[in-house]
Every structure is written in structure tokens, then in C-alpha cells.
């Protein structure tokens with residue numbers, strides 16, 4: 001288990017990946033130190049917001065010096081939990097499942113794909129990403145015999161809850177849910193929903209406020 005912090009607001013937690021991304025870019029550019037003001041220009045968060053966010057996790061940076069980029073980057077990686085590895089499985093290996101499995105950066109970041117499950121007989125037994133695709137009927141037995149940290153649900157929505165219940169009963173720690181449904185699982189399981197259409201519809205709203213699009 002990583003270092004335990006007190007109650008941190010989700011708003012702060014959701015900003016951490018952005019800090020991580022910008023700090024990695026700075027490291028790639030051999031930047032050694034950065035002030036909260038400079039970090040503010042890059043990230044779009046205010047300097048005081050950045051200082052407050054980082055203060056939730058410890059004492060980083062020094063007055064008049066700013067932050068040591070490498071140190072802060074490694075601290076943020078630890079805080080996010082990116083210094084660990086996660087056993088990951090995908091349930092539903094269609095367009096979305098395949099796209100996720102082919103994004104090699106996840107593996108590089110420690111999210112190791114260990115299992116793929118689907119209910120399509122044409123797919124079962126075939127190889128993908130050096131893994132044999134298993135029937136979803138094998139999921140419960142697999143969970144009994146293997147520790148799974150993160151399960152990715154990318155099945156059609158109608159099956160997502162049933163699968164989430166199996167994952168929950170099987171001791172999975174977290175679910176990354178791509179199905180457009182709010183899952184009900186026990187409170188000790190963390191669920192992150194990725195609803196691409198929510199983001200697209202937000203963009204649509206912003207565009208519709210700018211000018212008149214073609215009315216349906």
C-alpha cells in the first residue's frame with residue numbers, strides 16, 4: 001500500500017495527472033526547476049491553487065527557488081501510484097477494448113494486461129496482445145485464481161452491471177468503466193467512468209453557445 005493521505009478532494013486528485021504530464025514534459029526538455037507561477041502558465045491552474053494542491057501531500061518546493069522538477073515529478077508519480085504495477089484485465093474486446101489494449105503507454109506506466117474476456121465464440125481462444133482471449137464464462141474462476149487490480153469494462157451497456165457484480169465479488173480493486181451506465185458495486189471498489197460522449201456533448205454545448213449550428 002502507498003503512503004496514506006488524509007481526505008483529499010476529488011478536484012485535487014483529478015488535477016494530479018495534469019501536473020504529472022507537464023512535469024514529464026519539463027523533464028524531457030531538461031528543465032531543472034520551475035516556480036508555481038510558471039507552472040500556472042503551463043497548466044492553467046492558479047499559482048496559489050498549485051501550492052495548495054501540492055501542500056496536501058507534503059512540503060515541496062522552496063520560497064524563492066520554486067520546485068525541483070525531477071523531485072516533484074517523482075513525488076507526483078508516487079502520489080498517483082505510478083511506481084507500482086497493476087494487474088489489469090479487459091472484459092469486452094470490441095472496438096474500445098482493442099483500442100485500449102493497443103495503447104502501449106498503459107503497459108509502460110505499469111498497467112499490465114493479464115487477461116482478455118469476451119462472449120463472442122469467434123474470438124475465444126484467439127491471441128491478442130500475446131494473451132489468449134477467454135470466455136467471459138471463465139471470469140469468476142479466473143478471479144478466484146488470479147489477483148486483478150483493475151478491470152476494464154468495454155462491453156455493451158446491458159451487460160456491464162452483471163460483469164461489475166462478478167468483478168466486485170471476485171475481489172477486483174478498481175473498475176475502469178467505458179460502458180455508458182452507472183455501476184452499483186460495493187463501496188470498497190473504486191470506479192472511474194469514461195463516458196466519451198459526455199465530453200463530446202459538453203463541447204457541443206459550448207459550440208451551440210457560439211453560433212447557430214444546423215437545426216435538426
Ligand SMILES: NC(=O)c1ccc[n+]([C@@H]2O[C@H](COP(=O)([O-])OP(=O)(O)OC[C@H]3O[C@@H](n4cnc5c(N)ncnc54)[C@H](O)[C@@H]3O)[C@@H](O)[C@H]2O)c1
Pocket residue numbers: 091092093094095096097117118119120136153154155156157159178179180195196197
Ligand atoms: N467505441 C467507442 O468509441 C465508444 C465510445 C464511448 C463508449 N463506448 C462504450 O464502450 C462499450 C464498448 O463499445 P465498442 O464500440 O467497443 O462495442 P463493440 O460492439 O465493438 O464491442 C463490444 C464487445 O463486447 C463483447 N461482449 C458483448 N457482451 C458481452 C458479455 N456479456 N461479456 C463479455 N463480452 C461481451 C462483444 O462480443 C464485443 O466484442 C459500449 O458500452 C459503448 O457504449 C464506446
